[in-house]
Amino acid sequence: MTYIEKLQALRDLMTAQNIDAYIIPAADPHISEYLPAHYKAIPFASGxxxxxxxxVITQNFAGLWTDSRYFSQAETQLKGTxxxxxxxxxxxxxxxxxxxxGVLSKGATVSFNHQLITVALAIDIKNKLEQQEIAVKDVDFISTVWTDRVGLPAEQAYLINEEAAGLSISAKIEQVRAVLAQNGAEYHLISSLDxxxxxxNLRGKDVDYNPVALAFALITPEEVKLFIDEQKLSQSDKEILKEQGVNLYPYQDVAGALTQLPEYTRxxxxxxxxxFGLYQLLPKEAKIISGINPSTYLKGLKNQTEISHIRKAMLQDGVALTRFFKWLEDHLGKEKITEWSAAEKLATYRAEQASFVGLSFNTISGYNANGALPHYTVTAESDQEITGDGLFLVDSGGQYHYGTTDITxxxxxxxxxxxQADDYTLVLKGLIEGSKLIFPTxxxxxxIDSICRNPLWEHAINFGHGTGHGIGFFLNVHExxxxxxxxxxxxxxxxxxxxxxxxxxYRPEKHGVRIENLVLCVPHGSSEFxxxxxxxxxxxxxxxxxxxxxxxxxxxxLTWLNQYNQQVFDQLQPLLSTEESEWLKAKCYPI
Incomplete structure (x- = not known):
């Protein structure tokens, strides 16, 4: 089916069920940022x-709502759809x-799959639309139209040991239970895969770039339930989970478990x-205690074991990057190198590292105008040769058994x-100002964002994305x-x-500059303030x-820059060949 035919098929189903608008989010039942192929409904429907x-589809209009990172990409991909x-x-x-x-009449009906929209967003939609006497209905039209849809992923999952994670499963469960007790909660549903x-201490391969497995968890006063396809786990991992106080249940059984909760549970x-779909299964009399998952806070605070491992991952990533940039400099102008082939070469150098598992996201490899697209994805059609004059931007990262990296x-x-030189320097100033910041608890x-942006603001320049995001420990690159x-x-x-x-x-149709490091928040000291x-x-x-x-x-x-480059050389030099070391020494020479 063409995209036009798929759109018409969706509209036919809407007409048959008296639906006036149909919302298709980029989500799965776990509200993931990156999706298994089974849930990539937006690419299926629109390209x-x-x-x-x-x-959002009505009988008279079909639109994609997205942010500035994707404007150019969307305009290209939506043509003729x-x-x-x-x-x-x-x-x-x-x-x-x-x-x-503004486009629907009173008495109209808006629908979406309740399994794919968050509780917060669904309640917002219902409240605002029902005030206008517009009804909201739970409908899944995608499953009907998507006749060749791939099944749910069935990749093997595995446990990382306590020596790698720094804490046992039972110790982490105790930490979560303590937070629940502080909030007066008896039960806790966890949907988010990370x-x-x-x-x-579970890792998997169900989602590209994110080492996670499809699973839900339910903590009750009596037990801890993990809903997962048991065939994904080895017998030894099942035994470890049991020893740590975790009981396994089929993945699909989470819905039934929620319907069987005590009426007045907290x-x-x-x-x-x-x-929203799982939320609606909870007993109507249940007291809902809302907040950020306790595990999200705990996961964000890396323990000393994790930090030690992350440093090892940075060393391996640094070696791979050094070899890549040396190769790039040595071969540019001597052979044809494109955005695609450069990204492939970088992936090869990362794969040579002992603890490498995979990439942490799809590499952004953009030359000149393509580098001005913050989330550019190189394709066969867009692939450019890196030649002539300009700027080559590469935003990439790796998943290692020791940690997750992300660098631009x-x-x-x-x-x-x-x-171009001024833009590069101003972006570097923003990075440096954030990196050397000392700030009160x-x-x-x-x-912090405003401090990083200030060097750009002074020149009436800004950018449309956030300045920084959390990073997982051998987990999601965004957390x-x-x-x-x-x-x-x-x-x-x-x-x-x-x-x-x-x-x-980012200067559209010209060039883009982004410089990215990962930083660890550390104590700096105390004073009377x-x-x-x-x-x-x-x-x-x-x-x-x-x-x-x-x-x-x-x-x-300037001092920060020179000291940073010296630190890079000092730490990577023992891991490099003599030729590589000499090349890196020149790159790190103080200015």
Whole structure:
């Protein structure tokens, strides 16, 4: 079927059931950011492959609501599909909720699959639409139209041992139970895959780039239930789970378990990471205690074992990156290198590392104009040769048994312009200002965000994405609870949090610059004014200095840069060949 035919098929089903608008979110029952193929409904229906977006279909209009990261991509991919791009004004907001009452009459019906929308969002939709006398209905039309849909993933899952995780499963369960008790909760439903993975020291391959397995968890006063396809686990892992106080149940049985809960139970759920469909199965008399999953907070604070392992992952990643950039410099102009082949070569160097498991996300490999697309995905059609003059941006990361990495670097190719040099230097200033920051306990991400953006704001420049996100320990490359962005998120930074710092400048159809490191929040000391924190940079890859406009850097910023590059050389040099070491030494030479 063509996309036009699929759209018509959906509209025919809407007509048959008197549905006036149908919402298709980018989600699965676990409210995941990255989806198993079975749940990639938006690519199936519209051809759009970005990781964030929502389709809304009426009989007269079909639109994709997405944010500025994907505007160019969406405009290209939606051509001839029957869908139009609707540009979000505020990223990550459901602006279609306010749009629907303007195009629907009173008495209309809006539908969506309740298993694929969060509790918080579904309640927001219902409240706003029902005020306008528009009904909301639970419908799944995608399953009817998607006749060749792939099944649920059945990849093997496994447990990582306590020596790698730093805590046993039972110890983590005790930590979660303690938080539940503080909140007056008896039960706790966990749907988010990374939270389940952390709690049970469980890893899998059900989702590209994220080492997670499809599973739900339910903590009760009597037991801990893990809902998972048992065939994914080895017999020894099943025995370990049992020894740690975990009982296994079939994946599909989570719905029945919720319907059988005691009537007046007190249950803790995360309304932003739990589907409305599961929420509706809870007893009507149940007391719902809402908040961020306790495991999300606990997972965000890396223990000393995890931190030690993360440092090992950074060493391996740094070696791979050094070899890649040396190869790139040695071969540019001598053989044809494209965005695609460069990304493949980088993946090869990572795969040579002993503890490498896979990539942590789809590599962003963009030259000149393609680098101006923050979430660019190279395809056979868009692939450009890296030749001539310009900037090559590569945002990439790896999953290692020791941890997860995420890094962005920009390399000059040929001769670059003064504007490119200035943009590069201003972005570097933003990275440095965030990285060397010393701040009091209680500081939130939005406060740090403004400090990182200030060097750009001084030149009337801004960027449309967040400045930083949390990073998992051999888990999702994006995790909470902390972030560095303009949103007024009431989450203070604490020691043990690993976060990216990644300011950028994007000039459409010209070039893009983003420089990204991962940092660890650490104690800095105390004074009569309280306790203070700082960031320790974990990423180990040189920052190219050939494009820097030194006049834009302060002495403190220049000192930070030179010290950082020296640290990179000192730590990576013992792991490199003599030739590689000499090359890296030149790249790290102070300026």
């Amino acid at each position: 759009f492959t970005g990781s964030a977006g929502t389709l 029957g869908y139009e791009l609707v540009k979000l004004i505020v990223p990550h907001t459901p602006e279609y909720i306010d749009w629907l009452p 939270d389940v993975a952390w709690l049970f 249950i803790f759920i995360d309304p932003k990471r739990t589907s 670097r920009v390399m000059p190719v040929g001769n670059c312009t003064a504007r 209680g500081t939130k991400g939005y406060q 909470g609870p902390q972030s560095i962005n303009p949103a007024n998120l009431d989450i203070p930074f604490k020691p043990g949090m690993v976060t990216s710092i990644e300011p950028g400048i 309280g306790d203070f924190l700082a960031f320790e940079t974990l990423t180990l890859c040189f920052i190219d200095t050939t494009l820097i406009n030194k006049s834009l850097l302060t002495p403190d910023q």
